[in-house]
Amino acid sequence: MQRKEFALGDIVEMKKVHPCGTNAWKVIRMGMDIRIKCTGCGHSVLLPRSRFEKRLKKVHPNKSES
């Protein structure tokens, strides 16, 4: 499997849709753990990088934000 590239501020889709019905998460923290925030309800979750990458489906790079 190809390694997915993602960066701070990117919008990502996960394999599982959030209970609020939105499947667009914003990467708000990078490190050993990744923090993503649901763009629908504002809920944020912290995931270990390996688990995040396993659940990641698609990345929409956001180059306008740094």
Ligand SMILES: [Zn+2]
């Ligand atoms: Zn949500």
